[in-house]
Amino acid sequence: xxxxxxxxxxxxxxxxxxxxxxxxxxxxxxxxxxxxxxxxxxxxxxxxxxxxxxxxxxxxxxxxxxxxxxxxxxxxxxxxxxxxxxxxxxxxxxxxxxxxxxxxxxxxxxxxxxxxxxxxxxxxxxxxxxxxxxxxxxxxxxxxxxxxxxxxxxxxxxxxxxxxxxxxxxxxxxxxxxxxxxxxxxxxxxxxxxxxxxxxxxxxxxxxxxxxxxxxxxxxxxxxxxxxxxxxxxxxxxxx
Amino acid sequence: xxxxxxxxxxxxxxxxxxxxxxxxxxxxxxxxxxxxxxxxxxxxxxxxxxxxxxxxxxxxxxxxxxxxxxxxxxxxxxxxxxxxxxxxxxxxxxxxxxxxxxxxxxxxxxxxxxxxxxxxxxxxxxxxxxxxxxxxxxxxxxxxxxxxxxxxxxxxxxxxxxxxxxxxxxxxxxxxxxxxxxxxxxxxxxxxxxxxxxxxxxxxxxxxxxxxxxxx
Numbered sequence: 001x002x003x004x005x006x007x008x009x010x011x012x013x014x015x016x017x018x019x020x021x022x023x024x025x026x027x028x029x030x031x032x033x034x035x036x037x038x039x040x041x042x043x044x045x046x047x048x049x050x051x052x053x054x055x056x057x058x059x060x061x062x063x064x065x066x067x068x069x070x071x072x073x074x075x076x077x078x079x080x081x082x083x084x085x086x087x088x089x090x091x092x093x094x095x096x097x098x099x100x101x102x103x104x105x106x107x108x109x110x111x112x113x114x115x116x117x118x119x120x121x122x123x124x125x126x127x128x129x130x131x132x133x134x135x136x137x138x139x140x141x142x143x144x145x146x147x148x149x150x151x152x153x154x155x156x157x158x159x160x161x162x163x164x165x166x167x168x169x170x171x172x173x174x175x176x177x178x179x180x181x182x183x184x185x186x187x188x189x190x191x192x193x194x195x196x197x198x199x200x201x202x203x204x205x206x207x208x209x210x211x212x213x214x215x216x217x218x219x220x221x222x223x224x225x226x227x228x229x230x231x232x233x234x235x236x237x238x239x240x
Numbered sequence: 241x242x243x244x245x246x247x248x249x250x251x252x253x254x255x256x257x258x259x260x261x262x263x264x265x266x267x268x269x270x271x272x273x274x275x276x277x278x279x280x281x282x283x284x285x286x287x288x289x290x291x292x293x294x295x296x297x298x299x300x301x302x303x304x305x306x307x308x309x310x311x312x313x314x315x316x317x318x319x320x321x322x323x324x325x326x327x328x329x330x331x332x333x334x335x336x337x338x339x340x341x342x343x344x345x346x347x348x349x350x351x352x353x354x355x356x357x358x359x360x361x362x363x364x365x366x367x368x369x370x371x372x373x374x375x376x377x378x379x380x381x382x383x384x385x386x387x388x389x390x391x392x393x394x395x396x397x398x399x400x401x402x403x404x405x406x407x408x409x410x411x412x413x414x415x416x417x418x419x420x421x422x423x424x425x426x427x428x429x430x431x432x433x434x435x436x437x438x439x440x441x442x443x444x445x446x447x448x449x450x451x452x453x454x455x456x
Contacts, residue, residue: 054437054441055437057440058436058437058438058440058441059398059433059436059437059440060397060398060399060400060401060412060436061398062401062402062404062412063401063412063429063432063433063436064433066412066415066416066429067429067430067433070419070425070426070429071425071426071429071430074425074426075426149304152306153304153305153306153307153308154306155306156306156308156309157306157308157402159308160308160404160405167306167308167309167312170309170312171312174312174316179320180312180313180316180317180320181317181320181321184309184312184313184316184317185313187309188301188305188309188310188313191304191305191306191309192301192304192305195304195305196304
């Protein structure tokens, strides 16, 4: 491969990372807002949040991307820059998966903690901020870490829309060289390295957060696996 | 926003064709992922690390890289090596392989959840190793993991649109084709979006019923 083609790949990596960061931020915001809303006192708030989760989790991320790129512009008369359209589609979809993680972690906090807060006459917002979230957030990190990897894999989908991310640059190189084994091997390796780094970062974060509440990070994935599918990205179950 | 019901009814025949392909890919992909995942899980229990280590690395690699790039890899690289499959076959195999790295973890959890007493009883009865797996461990392990496997079938359903990228005309492929021919994007894309929601919602209800029967 020539250096010009490598430049193309580097640009692709940069686009992929930008897209990953933006959509991870959007997804995290959506997960917390929707996840907390699903524990709200009013049923209508719980219902709307549950409806959102079901709709965005029920459909495919790629279909959502097509929808944002092709249906939104004529419907509302404005068009998003590809980067923001991709961010929107990925953030909303993966945010719906994330909201399940937030909800699950909030539900897993010992009810006595909640009752203690009520006994001390904390307001609901204070209970959430001072009691529930500090204990729930460290538990969310391992499933969020899995979801982040899923999101990284999801960013490759925007290449179908012609956005110049890593997967797209791979296709350009294939067309230029008329040869695909080499470039696709590099591509897979690059994605793997990014995923590996992300896992490391998330593991460090988990360690730090759990130390804050006096716990050791969890080891041994297997025992959680049967539960995992329900709480992380790739699940179907769970109604409003 | 304007909505054209005529476009919907024009699109419907294509939709059914696409649905058929989607379901075919889903069924075959699931079968491959169930079988291959079990193979990985069993290989990870072999005593020598010379088997466990490569299997672990390969499956970790496949799990952490995008399915889309794996599809491209199989679709464009295999012909260079002189192996040619149809696009659908390639896609089905890629999906099956990708998800086998997930189902492998499910199987592993199921196998580890079988109580140690079952192993000990099998040893006490002097059952040979193969027989222990066949009649004692796997029947109990697999029963436990069916709901978790079902979740991955739903996840696989939502990844079948990726096959469009390698020219398979499944639901999204049909919708795109129709959109480009008639320049009407809203209706076909919305129809298949709703179809995905409905199918995965029904599947999750079905799964919940199955879970109640099997686990409790």
